[in-house]
Amino acid sequence: MSKKKYVIIGNSAAAIGAVEGIRQVDKQGEIAIITDEPHHTYSRPLISYLLQGKVTRDSMKYRPDGFYTDNNCEIIHGTANKIEPQMKQVILKNGERVTYEKLLVATGSRAFIPPVFEKLDNKYSFMTIDDAVKLDKAISEDSRILIIGAGLIGLKCAEGILERVKSVTVADIAPRILSAVLEEESAVIIQTHLESKGVQFRLSSEITDFENYDVVVIAAGVRPNVELLQGVAEIGRGVVVNEKSETSATDIFAAGDCTETVDITTGERKIMALLPNAYMQGEAAGINMSSCEKIKVFDKAIPMNAAGFFGLHVITAGSYSGEVYIKKTDETYKKLFYSDNKLNGFILIGNVDKAGIYTSLIREKTPLDSIDFELVCERPGLMAFAKEERLIKLGEAK
């Protein structure tokens, strides 16, 4: 049995954020990271780039080789099986017990395999480096690939393997691609672009003719890994946490894709499985785990996505309700959504310059009558802010 001040279950963005958060406050306290993946921390979104040959196993490391040593972290390779909050222990599958003072559950999410696909032999998921390696071995230039799910994971997978196989078909029950990220009109732009590169689509359709495909990739959504906290802390769709990343159980924190958080653009609690949110929520957890005085809140979660498909870039954030500003050219698409004197969301395709100006208007709930909204719609920049505000932004870096 080992005893550590801080125990973290998970080894991806939220976990790394927590390590960096802890070390901002406590340089000494021992940290143990329990992980069931036998790899150095790596960037999950890069697995499609790995198949494409744009990154290597080495270059997709999320932090440098010396990260664990530099931060005095012990890696425990194993699977956490149970949490005993009274004993303050995590029990691993092999029976080993790890005692904690503060625990972070950063277990992420896993691919959801709809029951109808369970019996398929040639199916693959696309979440982890091991998934990518398996898929890499399964495909050849003669393979006909079916990807179930036209979300970000499915489409990035399509981009990653298109050049290496005979054909790629992406299927979805929904009538449009990226249904969680885009609206109809903008989805068509991306779909048309992907089709021009050779990706085929079967939308609004349930697939039964699996015999026409050699490999099936299931990218039909993800489910949060909440089981460890079942009966230990409150769970909704994901693990319920407050803005300090605390669960309802004493000394147990949670962060990242396994949690549900409040989307400040709608006020709804939802799972926002996004890397930047995971890191910041993990960092807040780390600081709050290690400090009584310094409190860090992560209370500005918004849905946001940045992705490129064969050179065409899409950036979106917030929610798509309210009045609309829209501007289209042959190469670009911009749609802003606003109501009650604030920006709710935006969709940018093609030209994504200074998109963060819009993101910050959403995040900070900036009153639109305090800025030159007409200007910012046309051309995002600091010029749209009042002079005093601009001086603060540029004069005093905070």
Added chain:
Amino acid sequence: MKRVYVNEKWCLGCHLCEYYCAFAGFLERGENDMARALKTSKIKPRINIEEKDGVSFAVSCRHCREPLCVKGCITGALSTFDGVITINGDKCVGCYTCILCCPYGAISPSETGAVQKCELCVKTIGGTPACVKGCPNNAIVFEERG
């Protein structure tokens, strides 16, 4: 730590900072003729002038203490070293999450596919950044402001 600050009152909107910024990389490679380096190409500076109705000012990375770009970076390509936020072009895959996150609009796409941003000239000329040295009216300064 010293940072680049702009005073819009003194900015002439001459865009020289943009040229000196674009030129800094060439200087490092031994090219010291600005015309030869930049004349025929469309420059991609990491500092940019915003201007409207007689008001102008330069915007470059603020090197935030709470950098949303670094926290949001999906690959670990952006990192902070001694307060300076730098981009590792070999690690960046050009997903543009940092462009989505930066509240100043100070990160931009580059020709290589990776993003580019002001790194206070630590990888080019070192010392006082090129935009500061080249500003003809001292509208851009390099100083400690706590």
